[in-house]
Amino acid sequence: MKVTRIACSKNLNAHKYGQLAEQARRLGQVRSLAWRKYGALAGVGVSDRTIRDQWMKDGTAETFGVLATDWKETLRDAVADIKANREAAKALVRQTIRRRTTDEAERKRLFTALKRDQWVDDPYLSRLMRKHWKHGQNRTANQIVVRSDLYRTFTVTEGGDVWLAVPSLVRRQLIAIPLNTTVAPTGTLRLILRDGRVEVHYQIDGSSLKSSQRSCGTAKIGVDKGYSEVLTDSKSNHHGQELGGLLRTESDFHKAKNARRAKIQAVAEKARAVGNSAKADRITRNNLGTKKRNRRRRAFEACVRSVTFTAARAVIDKAKHVVAEDLTRSFPAGKKLGKNTNRRLAAWNKGVTAEALHSVSERRGSALTLVNAAYTSQVAPCCRILGTRKGDRLHCTQCGAVWQADHAGAINVLERDGDPDITLHTPHPRVKQIIQERADRRRTRLPVQDSSTPVRRAKYPSQATKLRQQ
Numbered sequence: 001m002k003v004t005r006i007a008c009s010k011n012l013n014a015h016k017y018g019q020l021a022e023q024a025r026r027l028g029q030v031r032s033l034a035w036r037k038y039g040a041l042a043g044v045g046v047s048d049r050t051i052r053d054q055w056m057k058d059g060t061a062e063t064f065g066v067l068a069t070d071w072k073e074t075l076r077d078a079v080a081d082i083k084a085n086r087e088a089a090k091a092l093v094r095q096t097i098r099r100r101t102t103d104e105a106e107r108k109r110l111f112t113a114l115k116r117d118q119w120v121d122d123p124y125l126s127r128l129m130r131k132h133w134k135h136g137q138n139r140t141a142n143q144i145v146v147r148s149d150l151y152r153t154f155t156v157t158e159g160g161d162v163w164l165a166v167p168s169l170v171r172r173q174l175i176a177i178p179l180n181t182t183v184a185p186t187g188t189l190r191l192i193l194r195d196g197r198v199e200v201h202y203q204i205d206g207s208s209l210k211s212s213q214r215s216c217g218t219a220k221i222g223v224d225k226g227y228s229e230v231l232t233d234s235k236s237n238h239h240g241q242e243l244g245g246l247l248r249t250e251s252d253f254h255k256a257k258n259a260r261r262a263k264i265q266a267v268a269e270k271a272r273a274v275g276n277s278a279k280a281d282r283i284t285r286n287n288l289g290t291k292k293r294n295r296r297r298r299a300f301e302a303c304v305r306s307v308t309f310t311a312a313r314a315v316i317d318k319a320k321h322v323v324a325e326d327l328t329r330s331f332p333a334g335k336k337l338g339k340n341t342n343r344r345l346a347a348w349n350k351g352v353t354a355e356a357l358h359s360v361s362e363r364r365g366s367a368l369t370l371v372n373a374a375y376t377s378q379v380a381p382c383c384r385i386l387g388t389r390k391g392d393r394l395h396c397t398q399c400g401a402v403w404q405a406d407h408a409g410a411i412n413v414l415e416r417d418g419d420p421d422i423t424l425h426t427p428h429p430r431v432k433q434i435i436q437e438r439a440d441r442r443r444t445r446l447p448v449q450d451s452s453t454p455v456r457r458a459k460y461p462s463q464a465t466k467l468r469q470q
């Protein structure tokens with residue numbers, strides 16, 4: 001697995017930054033053109049080489065005003081983005097096929113056609129793709145991709161910080177960027193220009209880091225994603241409890257801030273309506289900027305990522321095998337999150353948590369199994385029936401035990417691993433049916449007087465009794 005490393009420029013002078021920014025702006029136009037022309041059907045099955053040859057032949061390339069190596073690399077990057085955009089739509093289409101098509105052979109035929117990009121000729125598939133594949137648009141005009149053989153790194157003083165020399169707009173004239181690190185970046189570089197600084201993103205092989213990492217634990221642990229904390233494990237430990245506060249504070253801040261911005265926006269619009277465009281421009285420039293907002297967002301995201309990764313590391317300190325719900329599919333498609341910032345932030349954090357579990361277990365050598373999350377937070381682990389949820393408490397209607405909902409969820413997630421009937425792709429309603437059928441079967445098998453003291457309860461007596469006493 002690849003791990004991204006980021007180096008930053010240190011004391012880069014404004015003139016150099018300006019040159020790089022102009023280069024990135026022109027390359028942004030190349031990206032936009034690629035998206036506009038090949039972002040939809042016309043781009044299916046077309047490689048970046050074909051587009052490149054086309055653009056060199058018809059003279060499009062001469063209008064870019066950048067070096068050939070630069071725009072070619074950017075084109076390759078844009079085509080990869082377009083492909084990723086298309087593959088994301090395919091994942092949704094595959095979900096639909098899994099739900100709707102029961103015939104095994106037909107399902108296989110559809111999957112293959114989708115994979116080989118032959119869906120255009122299939123009416124059913126192309127209808128699904130049209131539905132899920134939204135035409136993307138380029139919004140990137142601050143990036144420069146530099147191929148590994150086109151830059152060089154050097155140090156000015158022995159053992160000092162590294163300098164990076166990258167191509168400029170003029171052939172054979174390099175721009176030297178001082179970096180804030182003594183480690184030279186390697187491979188293909190992505191320079192991202194932000195607020196007068198250059199971030200140098202590059203990838204290294206994650207497996208080479210393995211030796212420097214602590215090894216994982218020995219237990220098999222189930223984890224559940226909560227709202228107030230990053231993860232709760234099946235041993236009732238909560239990890240990353242500061243997450244809830246972070247999300248709430250940020251959400252409250254945004255709510256207040258956005259209300260004030262809307263008010264100022266209204267004043268600006270009013271001024272423009274009566275012809276006072278100088279005032280409107282002044283407000284837009286001085287009061288409605290995005291610099292501080294972006295800076296805050298980046299700081300917040302970095303903070304949440306750090307909390308999330310710490311929580312994942314804490315779980316893997318103890319676990320050899322982690323069982324988690326598939327966080328990337330837990331929000332039903334089509335369910336709108338609306339204007340509620342808190343929920344939107346929580347949804348975003350799910351992705352970060354999934355990434356953290358994935359990359360930390362990869363690096364530390366533990367296994368990660370994803371299971372179906374349907375109803376895991378509603379089944380009482382004591383009697384395995386659907387309990388009643390009240391806030392973060394789950395009441396078992398059969399034996400009267402009270403569970404902390406996330407803890408119960410983590411136990412259920414753990415038990416889903418190896419479940420013969422409920423697989424990762426079992427549909428939601430079918431899962432409910434299976435749970436109820438099992439409960440019915442147990443009820444008829446057990447004598448009536450026994451059902452009030454189920455055998456299962458002995459397994460987790462402390463938690464159940466502790467909570468009942470509260």
Ligand SMILES: [Zn+2]
Nearest residue numbers: 382383396399
């Ligand atoms: Zn129970």
